[in-house]
Amino acid sequence: MHRSKLNKFTVADFIMIVIIVLLCLTCVLPFVHLLSKSISDNAYVLAKKVYFLPKGINFEAYIAIFRDGQLTHSMLYSAMVTVIFTVLGLITTVMAAWPLSRRRLKGRVFFTFVIMFTMYFGAGLIPTYLLYSKLGLLNTMWVLILPLIFAPYNFLIMKTYFQSNIPDSLEESAYLDGASNTQILIKIILPISKPILATIALFLAVGRWNAYEDSKFFITKKSLHMIQYLLSMMVLTASESEKISISEASLVTTTPEVIQAAAVMFVSIPILCIYPFVQKYFVKGIMIGAIKG
Amino acid sequence: MIKQKRFRTGPETGTTWKRALKRDWELYLMLSIPLFLTILFKYGAYPGLRIAFMNYLPAKGFEGSEWVGFETFRKVFRDRDFLLALRNSLIFNFAEVIISFPMPIILALILNELKYPRFKKVSQTILYLPHFLSWAIIGSLTYTLFRTETGLVNNILLSAGLISKRIPFLTENLNWSITYLLVGVWAGMGWGSIIYLAAISSINEELYEAAMIDGAGRWKRMWYITLPGIKPTVITLLIMTLGRLMGSSYERLSAMGNVNVKAVSYQLAIYIYEKGLASGTGFSKAAAVGLFQSFVGLLLVLASDRFAKALGEDGLL
Numbered sequence: 001m002h003r004s005k006l007n008k009f010t011v012a013d014f015i016m017i018v019i020i021v022l023l024c025l026t027c028v029l030p031f032v033h034l035l036s037k038s039i040s041d042n043a044y045v046l047a048k049k050v051y052f053l054p055k056g057i058n059f060e061a062y063i064a065i066f067r068d069g070q071l072t073h074s075m076l077y078s079a080m081v082t083v084i085f086t087v088l089g090l091i092t093t094v095m096a097a098w099p100l101s102r103r104r105l106k107g108r109v110f111f112t113f114v115i116m117f118t119m120y121f122g123a124g125l126i127p128t129y130l131l132y133s134k135l136g137l138l139n140t141m142w143v144l145i146l147p148l149i150f151a152p153y154n155f156l157i158m159k160t161y162f163q164s165n166i167p168d169s170l171e172e173s174a175y176l177d178g179a180s181n182t183q184i185l186i187k188i189i190l191p192i193s194k195p196i197l198a199t200i201a202l203f204l205a206v207g208r209w210n211a212y213e214d215s216k217f218f219i220t221k222k223s224l225h226m227i228q229y230l231l232s233m234m235v236l237t238a239s240e241s242e243k244i245s246i247s248e249a250s251l252v253t254t255t256p257e258v259i260q261a262a263a264v265m266f267v268s269i270p271i272l273c274i275y276p277f278v279q280k281y282f283v284k285g286i287m288i289g290a291i292k293g
Numbered sequence: 294m295i296k297q298k299r300f301r302t303g304p305e306t307g308t309t310w311k312r313a314l315k316r317d318w319e320l321y322l323m324l325s326i327p328l329f330l331t332i333l334f335k336y337g338a339y340p341g342l343r344i345a346f347m348n349y350l351p352a353k354g355f356e357g358s359e360w361v362g363f364e365t366f367r368k369v370f371r372d373r374d375f376l377l378a379l380r381n382s383l384i385f386n387f388a389e390v391i392i393s394f395p396m397p398i399i400l401a402l403i404l405n406e407l408k409y410p411r412f413k414k415v416s417q418t419i420l421y422l423p424h425f426l427s428w429a430i431i432g433s434l435t436y437t438l439f440r441t442e443t444g445l446v447n448n449i450l451l452s453a454g455l456i457s458k459r460i461p462f463l464t465e466n467l468n469w470s471i472t473y474l475l476v477g478v479w480a481g482m483g484w485g486s487i488i489y490l491a492a493i494s495s496i497n498e499e500l501y502e503a504a505m506i507d508g509a510g511r512w513k514r515m516w517y518i519t520l521p522g523i524k525p526t527v528i529t530l531l532i533m534t535l536g537r538l539m540g541s542s543y544e545r546l547s548a549m550g551n552v553n554v555k556a557v558s559y560q561l562a563i564y565i566y567e568k569g570l571a572s573g574t575g576f577s578k579a580a581a582v583g584l585f586q587s588f589v590g591l592l593l594v595l596a597s598d599r600f601a602k603a604l605g606e607d608g609l610l
Contacts (some may be wrong), residue, residue: 027479120590
């Protein structure tokens with residue numbers, strides 16, 4: 001910001017930089033540690049000698065993951081669910097956000113209320129479970145997709161974006177040229193709304209990729225579980241056994257630890273790879289979409 | 294004549310439904326799909342709430358189960374497990390409001406003051422990262438770092454000679470609570486700061502220039518311009534946070550909890566899952582707790598919205 005350039009570099013500036021650097025380290029170092037552990041030799045991990053550099057490099061844990069096959073299967077399945085979810089979610093969000101962002105639309109206040117109310121009052125887990133069961137959604141892939149593709153929060157951000165970024169005059173002139181409502185949306189509005197479309201797509205994709213409650217609640221078939229659920233099961237079993245590991249510390253073998261580190265890296269790597277490239281889009285999108293007016 | 298043909302873009306006025314439908318039928322058609330999803334999946338679940346007032350037996354279904362009025366609620370409020378879960382939920386969520394809520398604001402203020410744009414950008418990119426990790430990953434990271442016998446933090450502290458005995462970060466109630474809250478701060482703070490940074494960037498630059506001419510230093514500018522400038526955003530987000538005072542994330546609790554700290558990690562989300570789905574016998578009880586939770590959440594949102602308006606703010610609704 002140019003206003004701060006006028007100031008000299010002060011002690012306060014120095015302290016702030018130190019704080020930010022330390023915070024950043026807390027975000028990076030755990031992964032460096034995990035990565036090192038996952039490619040280190042068991043003996044070194046067991047001896048607690050692995051900090052931020054791998055020792056006695058080997059990739060056995062990763063080989064084990066691929067050989068086992070279940071994690072790779074879940075990974076592909078999760079990727080497929082995430083893609084379907086994101087595409088359908090984006091379409092339905094536009095279908096609500098665009099009409100309700102138009103001030104001329106009769107009944108928009110009412111319809112917006114109908115959608116937003118569900119954000120503040122949910123029926124809770126049990127009624128939801130009974131509903132899905134009645135609809136025959138339990139133990140299908142669709143229970144992970146259909147109920148969640150349309151989220152009021154995403155709708156609100158996109159609607160705000162359309163309201164504050166698409167001038168009425170743009171729509172009006174297209175209309176006078178003979179374009180229909182659908183044509184206006186597809187040919188004119190969507191191409192100039194890429195930042196918000198990218199943002200919402202990312203929200204949808206990340207939300208779906210990371211959530212696993214529904215996997216646990218509504219699915220019992222092993223082949224239909226999302227990857228994060230499998231990972232959470234691995235973590236859960238590891239943490240439950242902590243009680244044992246305290247009393248019988250000497251009996252603990254570190255192999256599960258290395259495998260777990262490798263599994264976490266395996267699940268995180270797609271996000272860690274894509275993330276830096278999409279980051280600039282979503283920040284811009286939220287900046288424009290989240291501010292009122 | 295031209296007036297009649299004019300395309301209406303202004304706010305809805307006295308148009309009849311017939312005219313509106315004729316002009317915007319495509320928009321209504323579009324809207325019908327998300328509306329259908331909302332009604333089917335969100336409103337469609339509301340009728341299921343009636344089992345909170347029934348003695349619901351899965352074998353008998355809605356029709357066959359007997360109505361018991363508020364009996365289930367009376368039972369729940371005498372249930373020790375429920376009282377423990379309620380107490381923990383309230384304590385932890387209240388602690389979240391006090392500890393976790395201000396952090397993104399503080400972070401945004403610091404980021405906004407950073408002088409080197411390059412450094413600012415890189416650090417922001419890194420700080421947003423935790424938001425993109427699932428609780429399964431965060432839980433696993435937490436255990437890797439803080440486990441008593443093998444955790445990295447204990448290993449480092451021990452070999453650096455800073456402690457003589459390993460610290461049970463995750464197996465002792467108070468330690469676990471602190472770790473749980475701090476991990477929450479870590480996970481949410483970078484992401485939460487985006488919205489405040491957006492609010493800060495929309496503050497009129499001239500205000501700062503005028504203040505500087507008047508001789509206001511950095512702290513004065515922050516206190517008298519930046520903070521008042523983001524006040525509406527803070528209040529909106531605070532209202533939404535208060536609405537969640539009852540709820541907690543099942544994923545987060547199950548990823549970080551363990552048998553040793555059940556006394557503090559047992560919260561309403563866990564209660565509902567364990568009594569309802571996991572055991573399969575307490576459907577009515579779990580639904581009653583869920584209803585109680587949603588109802589109190591809604592009341593809290595409405596109350597804090599009223600309160601904000603009474604203070605002369607925009608509020609949420």
